[in-house]
Amino acid sequence: xATMHDEIDSWLAGDLHGELSNNxxxxxxxxxxxxxxxxxxxxxTKAMNKILEETFAQQKPDPAFEQRILAGFRNRVPQRRGxxxxxxxxxxxxxxxxxxVAAVLLGLVQVGRMITGEPATxxxxxxxxxxxxxxxxxxxxxxxxxxxxxxxxxSDEVAAGRPQDLALKEPPPPAPAQSKDQRQGSAELERTIVxxxxxxxxxxxxxxxxxxxxxxALANRKLIRNATVELEIVSFxxxxxxxxxxxxxxxxxxxxxxxxxxxxxxxxxxxxxKVLPENLDRFLQxxxxxxxxxxxxxxxxxxxxxxxxxxxxxxNAHVMEQRLIDMLKTKTGKVSDLLQVEKELGRVREEIEKxxxxxxxxxxxxxxxxxxxxxxxxxxxxxxxxxxxxxxxLALYAPDVEKIYNEIKSLASPKVQITNAQLNRDYSGRVxxxxxxxxxxEESDAVIGRVKAFGRVENFQTQTQRxxxxxxxxxxxxxxxxxxxxxxxxxxxxxREEQEQAFQQTSLRIRTSSVDEKAKELRALAxxxxxxxxxxxxxxxPDGRAVANVSLRVPIKNYAALMQSLxxxxxxxxxxxxxxxxxDAQIDEANAPADVSxxxxxxxxxxxxxxxxxxxxxxxxxxxxxxxxxxxxxxxVAIAFLxxxxxxxxxxxxxxxxxxxxxx
Amino acid sequence: MDPSEREKYQAAIHGDREAFxxxxxxxxxxxxxxxxxxxxxxxxxxxxxxDSLVKAWKTRWRVRDPExxxxxxxxxxxxxxHDVFRxxxxxxLSEQVTEPIEPEPANASGLDQKLHSALAxxxxxxRAALTLRYFEEMDYRTIENSLGLTNGALRGILGRALxxxxxxxxxxxxxxx
Numbered sequence: 001x002a003t004m005h006d007e008i009d010s011w012l013a014g015d016l017h018g019e020l021s022n023n024x025x026x027x028x029x030x031x032x033x034x035x036x037x038x039x040x041x042x043x044x045t046k047a048m049n050k051i052l053e054e055t056f057a058q059q060k061p062d063p064a065f066e067q068r069i070l071a072g073f074r075n076r077v078p079q080r081r082g083x084x085x086x087x088x089x090x091x092x093x094x095x096x097x098x099x100x101v102a103a104v105l106l107g108l109v110q111v112g113r114m115i116t117g118e119p120a121t122x123x124x125x126x127x128x129x130x131x132x133x134x135x136x137x138x139x140x141x142x143x144x145x146x147x148x149x150x151x152x153x154x155s156d157e158v159a160a161g162r163p164q165d166l167a168l169k170e171p172p173p174p175a176p177a178q179s180k181d182q183r184q185g186s187a188e189l190e191r192t193i194v195x196x197x198x199x200x201x202x203x204x205x206x207x208x209x210x211x212x213x214x215x216x217a218l219a220n221r222k223l224i225r226n227a228t229v230e231l232e233i234v235s236f237x238x239x240x241x242x243x244x245x246x247x248x249x250x251x252x253x254x255x256x257x258x259x260x261x262x263x264x265x266x267x268x269x270x271x272x273x274k275v276l277p278e279n280l281d282r283f284l285q286x287x288x289x290x291x292x293x294x295x296x297x298x299x300x301x302x303x304x305x306x307x308x309x310x311x312x313x314x315x316n317a318h319v320m321e322q323r324l325i326d327m328l329k330t331k332t333g334k335v336s337d338l339l340q341v342e343k344e345l346g347r348v349r350e351e352i353e354k355x356x357x358x359x360x361x362x363x364x365x366x367x368x369x370x371x372x373x374x375x376x377x378x379x380x381x382x383x384x385x386x387x388x389x390x391x392x393x394l395a396l397y398a399p400d401v402e403k404i405y406n407e408i409k410s411l412a413s414p415k416v417q418i419t420n421a422q423l424n425r426d427y428s429g430r431v432x433x434x435x436x437x438x439x440x441x442e443e444s445d446a447v448i449g450r451v452k453a454f455g456r457v458e459n460f461q462t463q464t465q466r467x468x469x470x471x472x473x474x475x476x477x478x479x480x481x482x483x484x485x486x487x488x489x490x491x492x493x494x495x496r497e498e499q500e501q502a503f504q505q506t507s508l509r510i511r512t513s514s515v516d517e518k519a520k521e522l523r524a525l526a527x528x529x530x531x532x533x534x535x536x537x538x539x540x541x542p543d544g545r546a547v548a549n550v551s552l553r554v555p556i557k558n559y560a561a562l563m564q565s566l567x568x569x570x571x572x573x574x575x576x577x578x579x580x581x582x583x584d585a586q587i588d589e590a591n592a593p594a595d596v597s598x599x600x601x602x603x604x605x606x607x608x609x610x611x612x613x614x615x616x617x618x619x620x621x622x623x624x625x626x627x628x629x630x631x632x633x634x635x636x637v638a639i640a641f642l643x644x645x646x647x648x649x650x651x652x653x654x655x656x657x658x659x660x661x662x663x664x
Numbered sequence: 665m666d667p668s669e670r671e672k673y674q675a676a677i678h679g680d681r682e683a684f685x686x687x688x689x690x691x692x693x694x695x696x697x698x699x700x701x702x703x704x705x706x707x708x709x710x711x712x713x714x715d716s717l718v719k720a721w722k723t724r725w726r727v728r729d730p731e732x733x734x735x736x737x738x739x740x741x742x743x744x745x746h747d748v749f750r751x752x753x754x755x756x757l758s759e760q761v762t763e764p765i766e767p768e769p770a771n772a773s774g775l776d777q778k779l780h781s782a783l784a785x786x787x788x789x790x791r792a793a794l795t796l797r798y799f800e801e802m803d804y805r806t807i808e809n810s811l812g813l814t815n816g817a818l819r820g821i822l823g824r825a826l827x828x829x830x831x832x833x834x835x836x837x838x839x840x841x
Contacts, residue, residue, distance in 0.1 A: 010823025
């Protein structure tokens with residue numbers, strides 16, 4: 001009961017407000033009987049409850065309070081009427097909201113497409129095209145229908161069993177009196193291009209064949225059919241014979257043939273065949289079996305309208321001609337008038353002839369389809385022969401350039417032709433020579449061997465080139481072609497030994513206290529080992545450091561001994577050796593030159609002037625200034641990068657806050 | 665909560681004006697009690713009720729759960745009343761003198777005065793709970809609903825409020841006896 005005692009106020013409040021259950025009330029009353037303090041509290045609380053009840057009863061709002069509040073509310077929030085209410089109600093509907101969101105999304109997508117430049121309007125255009133088709137059809141239909149059925153009745157070529165409605169559904173032939181631009185539209189080109197990869201199989205072709213054959217409704221149309229075929233065949237003459245046979249079978253004829261012989265003996269040519277249009281497809285299928293089909297094009301040109309236009313004009317011209325002749329016959333009027341009539345008659349006749357010629361041309365074109373076949377024999381690209389051309393190059397080093405030069409020149413014979421020989425001596429007295437020669441292929445190995453024996457051979461290179469003669473060099477894989485060896489071209493460069501590159505290069509440093517003395521000693525050592533000094537320098541700087549650079553060349557057999565003796569001069573440092581190994585067996589390795597470049601130096605005053613307090617301070621300051629400048633630059637970059645974002649975000653927040661405030 | 669009541673709140677949230685006016689009829693006294701508890705002034709409390717209802721109508725879309733609608737109304741009233749209370753304190757002294765806070769000078773007996781000062785010393789929530797109880801004689805559940813309290817918290821609050829009142833008024837109570 002301790003808890004009840006502690007929270008007596010809550011219990012008492014509950015009791016006074018009638019919020020205790022029966023059990024709770026009994027427990028409370030039992031406690032009050034026991035506990036004097038709580039009894040006192042109970043008394044006080046009861047008194048206060050009464051005071052509160054009385055006080056608050058006075059403050060209670062009057063009965064009209066609700067009405068007042070409601071009136072005030074209606075006053076301050078006027079009821080929406082009519083359209084605005086309807087709109088607001090609409091906006092409240094979930095469906096409307098979803099639709100609005102969808103519309104906004106769609107709009108965004110469209111904007112995105114516009115920005116990225118995708119063709120968003122393509123489908124709509126297609127729809128419009130279809131719509132136009134539908135709109136155009138009915139207007140043409142009734143006009144053409146009568147003519148069409150008439151044509152059907154007249155035509156003897158109508159195939160039996162072909163459904164009539166199919167014929168009626170075909171695009172109607174254009175009426176003769178139509179404007180010019182429409183006429184151009186009707187003279188359309190129907191073109192089927194079949195290229196290497198997607199040539200239909202024979203079965204597919206057979207399935208398509210009935211569709212390609214002229215429909216009976218087209219019987220009185222003037223169609224010019226042309227085909228071009230590109231074929232690769234084994235034998236040209238054979239193919240031409242077969243084509244002629246096929247043409248005869250299909251009631252056609254070979255119009256022209258021409259052929260051309262290539263450098264490699266293969267034939268290429270063109271055959272033009274005229275066949276009846278209705279046999280064209282069958283003919284093309286037969287031709288296909290002749291060889292490998294590379295390309296096939298089939299085109300149909302509809303000249304119906306132009307043809308009938310010309311025909312009508314021709315009839316008119318005939319009538320005109322007749323009238324003019326009548327005028328001449330009656331012979332009334334002045335002579336000048338008669339002359340005028342005569343002139344007009346001439347013009348009309350000329351026109352008539354022109355139109356007749358045109359019609360005849362069209363007739364001939366329509367009567368026969370033209371098939372142009374390009375034939376090429378297989379392996380057209382294969383070369384006829386190969387030429388092997390060899391080119392050799394070598395560099396010779398010899399003590400006496402002139403002697404060698406003369407010896408090489410004396411090799412000349414009918415099989416060894418010297419094409420170029422020159423001996424150069426430059427201003428510093430260096431001699432070099434250049435000899436170019438052409439050697440018969442069978443002699444080449446012997447001559448090259450002899451030349452090599454004249455001196456130290458350096459850089460011997462041979463190069464063989466296989467050239468195709470005739471045909472395509474890319475198709476050089478063929479084994480049947482003949483090969484031929486051409487003369488070998490040999491270029492020789494002769495130089496003095498000094499100019500030769502060292503076989504091995506060594507560089508090292510020797511530290512010593514007396515540079516002068518040691519440099520002299522070094523020269524003596526080199527001479528002892530059969531070396532020659534190539535260059536030497538000596539310098540001394542203000543700090544007392546002396547440096548001597550010596551470079552010398554020794555035969556490689558003495559190299560090891562020289563290196564050994566160098567250690568007696570001082571402390572040897574930084575030895576680096578570079579060796580150029582050549583796999584050429586012709587090299588005389590023992591006598592090959594080795595270059596050694598030696599730096600003899602003393603240390604002198606080794607304390608750097610860049611030490612001490614001031615210098616250190618200066619360096620530190622310079623470095624920190626640099627660091628500050630660098631970080632300033634980085635901050636600038638960061639601000640430049642972030643500023644636009646910050647501005648955008650602040651702007652959005654500002655607008656959002658304005659909107660929210662406006663709502664309140 | 666009663667399903668029909670829930671429906672009423674839902675309709676009000678979705679902008680049904682009739683439903684909202686019905687809620688005004690049933691809840692304006694509660695709101696008055698809350699704001700009176702804070703302000704101890706009838707005119708000001710009535711203004712606060714008006715303002716709170718207008719604001720509630722304008723921002724009704726913010727309420728997600730219709731069950732919390734009464735508690736939300738109560739919160740608005742409490743905040744509004746609190747705003748008014750703060751503004752009153754910042755009014756210059758001279759105006760305070762000419763316009764005394766005590767609205768009912770006629771009843772200004774000694775006990776009344778003490779009662780008011782004791783009420784003013786209570787925390788806001790305790791005052792609101794007390795006024796709701798004594799104005800409207802509401803049961804605890806309804807009060808808890810209006811103030812957004814959890815089940816059973818009210819009894820403690822009322823208990824504590826009464827204790828502190830009793831302690832402040834003890835001399836006056838003794839006099840009465």
